Amino acid sequence: MSFIPQKRLSLGDYINYTLVTLISLMCLAPFLYVVSVSLTDPEVYVPFKFNIIPEKFSLDSYMYLLSTNSFLSALKNTIYITIVGTILNIVVTFTMAYGLSRKSLPGRTIILYAVVFTLVFNPGIVPNYLLVQGLGLINNHWSLILVALTNAWSLIIIKSFIEALPYELEEAARIDGCNDIGVFLRIIIPLSKPAIATFTLFFAVAHWNTYFNALIYLTDSSMWTLQVLIKTLVIDSGSNAIGQAGATGDQAALPQETIRMASIVLAILPILVVYPFLQKYFAKGVMLGSVKG
CATH class of the missing domain: 1.10.3720.10 (MetI-like)
Structure with missing residues (x-):
């Protein structure tokens, strides 16, 4: 069985992947906040409190x-x-x-x-x-x-x-x-x-x-x-x-x-x-x- 050698990631690759990941999370965070607030139960909703996952779900x-x-x-x-x-x-x-x-x-x-x-x-x-x-x-x-x-x-x-x-x-x-x-x-x-x-x-x-x-x-x-x-x-x-x-x-x-x-x-x-x-x-x-x- 022959193995295909994998290319080793350089320091520049790690930096690029890290930056792309951080930028993706920054773009995704506002959307997650909007979804989280929309699904938060009015009884536990606190203005300007950032939660990725609602404390209590409600539709x-x-x-x-x-x-x-x-x-x-x-x-x-x-x-x-x-x-x-x-x-x-x-x-x-x-x-x-x-x-x-x-x-x-x-x-x-x-x-x-x-x-x-x-x-x-x-x-x-x-x-x-x-x-x-x-x-x-x-x-x-x-x-x-x-x-x-x-x-x-x-x-x-x-x-x-x-x-x-x-x-x-x-x-x-x-x-x-x-x-x-x-x-x-x-x-x-x-x-x-x-x-x-x-x-x-x-x-x-x-x-x-x-x-x-x-x-x-x-x-x-x-x-x-x-x-x-x-x-x-x-x-x-x-x-x-x-x-x-x-x-x-x-x-x-x-x-x-x-x-x-x-x-x-x-x-x-x-x-x-x-x-x-x-x-x-x-x-x-x-x-x-x-x-x-």
């Missing part, structure tokens, strides 16, 4: 949040925007990127210049707000979806990815009688699963974390997204933000800090649950467009 804060109309409404709004927005993002971005990858497209160069132009110049907040207002989308969830159907960076990356796919497959499909739509649906889309999974995650996270646009376009609290509601809870210390409807006397007496921390955990949890299912595609997709064969 009262979570039960309270999930029983309030305001939080459930914000959660429903966020889920709707994320699902609809992500689907439209994928459809619009991939169809436009496929069109721009075809050199026979009339006006292709002008469109590409227009796309790149938006990477350098942005109209700003006021023109965007006037556009949304002119379209009658104030206090409408479509104001968060239509203004973010795609972006220049995603278009350029996906266009480069499609151009790197073997052209022989497209030629074979056309010989079999496929038109442009057939090539796109039967060749490009099946080969683009890593790209689709990666950008689905990117777009979904962006929609789920939508904050600034929701803050300026949605003035009706019933239309708020989860991030705007959490901002009101955490930054504005708005104890009435989630309402008292349906709360018992014990629930109304819950510490505001545990409720804030529970709301943060609930906002992060869906992305943490979805990511492992897309991780294998995400690992392949992070290098999209970096190498063109």
